[in-house]
Every structure is written in structure tokens, then in C-alpha cells.
Amino acid sequence: MDEHNLDRRSFLRGLAGAAVMVTGLSEAAAEEPSAAIAKAGQKTAIPDIQKYRGLIGALEGFSATIIREHLALLERYRQELSEVESHNRTIDLALADPLASKWRNHVLAWIELHNAVRLHELYFDALTPKSVKPGQKIGKALEESFGSFDQWWVKFRATAMAVRAWGILAWDNQSKRLVIFGLDNDSEWPLGLEPLLVVDMAEHAYVLDFIGQPLAYLDAWLARVNWVVVDSRLAIASEK
Numbered sequence: 015m016d017e018h019n020l021d022r023r024s025f026l027r028g029l030a031g032a033a034v035m036v037t038g039l040s041e042a043a044a045e046e047p048s049a050a051i052a053k054a055g056q057k058t059a060i061p062d063i064q065k066y067r068g069l070i071g072a073l074e075g076f077s078a079t080i081i082r083e084h085l086a087l088l089e090r091y092r093q094e095l096s097e098v099e100s101h102n103r104t105i106d107l108a109l110a111d112p113l114a115s116k117w118r119n120h121v122l123a124w125i126e127l128h129n130a131v132r133l134h135e136l137y138f139d140a141l142t143p144k145s146v147k148p149g150q151k152i153g154k155a156l157e158e159s160f161g162s163f164d165q166w167w168v169k170f171r172a173t174a175m176a177v178r179a180w181g182i183l184a185w186d187n188q189s190k191r192l193v194i195f196g197l198d199n200d201s202e203w204p205l206g207l208e209p210l211l212v213v214d215m216a217e218h219a220y221v222l223d224f225i226g227q228p229l230a231y232l233d234a235w236l237a238r239v240n241w242v243v244v245d246s247r248l249a250i251a252s253e254k
């Protein structure tokens with residue numbers, strides 16, 4: 015396998031150590047940011063990851079460990095994306111080939127990593143320690159598209175249970191309606207759909223806290239969804 019052909023599972027190996035080394039999000043860091051940054055030196059204090067630090071240990075049902083390690087994985091994806099983007103200048107485009115070539119590997123790795131980063135940002139951006147109910151816009155849209163919030167949840171949960179990577183609620187700007195779909199990996203996306211809400215169904219997102227209980231994970235996740243964020247995403251998507 016090419017070095018840029020990334021496998022999520024390979025990221026998971028040794029991830030606990032990487033969490034501290036790469037992001038500085040150790041137990042201590044969760045409590046005392048400045049001290050952790052000072053301890054970990056120049057490799058820490060990555061602003062975009064730090065913005066999620068308030069989620070560590072603050073989400074009911076989710077341990078500090080699973081959130082910290084998941085954030086470390088996001089940071090790994092970001093770093094790998096940055097490396098892939100910087101390597102593209104060194105690849106000979108004249109040797110591009112659909113069977114096996116460095117440029118092919120670059121093209122495929124970029125999609126995988128770009129989406130992995132964006133999907134994880136969508137996931138973490140819409141989590142909150144508070145209890146937030148769906149706002150008027152998204153509440154009305156869910157009702158119009160699926161009959162009721164409960165009917166939406168039944169379909170969304172079933173879709174998430176049927177895939178290996180992401181359960182997704184999206185806005186279809188062509189048909190002007192909400193759509194539920196799922197992905198087995200990061201590299202495919204139906205055209206024309208704007209993501210509103212995503213749930214990570216890869217085992218790394220829940221297995222430490224919910225071994226063999228993905229349904230319990232989904233219930234815990236739903237209780238921590240920040241519907242204000244979803245409402246605002248719908249407003250932006252539907253006005254395009």
C-alpha cells in the first residue's frame with residue numbers, strides 16, 4: 015500500500031500515545047490548557063483542535079478518553095492532509111495512470127483525507143454538553159420531510175446502523191428537501207447535498223464507551239446534538 019493510502023484502522027493503533035504527543039490533549043490538558051501546552055512544547059496549541067477541548071469529559075455518556083483520542087485522530091487526518099497536499103508538487107504528472115501511479119494515489123488520498131477532516135469537523139462542531147432542542151427551521155423541515163422528529167430519528171438511526179462510517183442528514187438543494195444517507199468510507203459523497211448533521215459510526219467513535227452497543231451510542235449522541243448549529247447549517251444551505 016502506498017504511504018498515502020490511508021487506513022483508519024492504522025491510525026487507531028497507538029493512538030492513545032499520539033493523542034498527547036500530537037494535540038497535547040492529555041488528562042492534564044483537559045483541565046489546565048496553558049500548563050499542558052507548556053509541557054508538550056511546540057507540537058501543541060493547535061487552535062482548531064483546542065476549540066473542541068470543552069467537549070472532553072463534558073459530554074454525558076462519553077468518557078474523556080474517547081473524545082480526546084477521537085480528536086487526536088482528527089488531528090492526524092489534518093496533518094496527513096497537509097502532507098499529501100505538500101507532496102503533490104513533487105509528483106511527475108506525466109506518469110499519471112489509473113492502475114497504479116503516484117498521482118492516482120495522491121488524488122484518492124486527498125479525497126479520503128479532505129472528507130475525513132471535514133466530516134469530523136461537522137461531527138464535533140454539532141456536539142454540546144448542553145441539552146439543545148431542534149430550532150424552528152430544522153424542526154419544521156424534519157417534520158415536512160419525514161412526518162415527525164421521531165420518524166426522522168427512526169430512519170436516521172437505522173441508516174447509521176447500516177453503515178460503517180457516517181450517518182448523515184443533508185439538504186438537497188435541487189429537490190429542496192432533507193435527505194438521509196450513509197457512507198461506508200470517507201471518500202464518497204452524493205452530488206449536490208449539503209451536510210447538516212453527521213454521526214460517526216466508525217468503531218473508534220464509540221467502542222470504548224459502548225462496546226457492542228451502537229444503539230446506545232446513537233441515543234447518547236442524539237442527546238448531545240447542538241440543534242442550533244444544525245438549524246444554522248440548514249439556513250445557509252437552503253439559501254444558496
Ligand SMILES: [Fe+2]
Binds near residue numbers: 134214216218219
Ligand atoms: Fe471518527
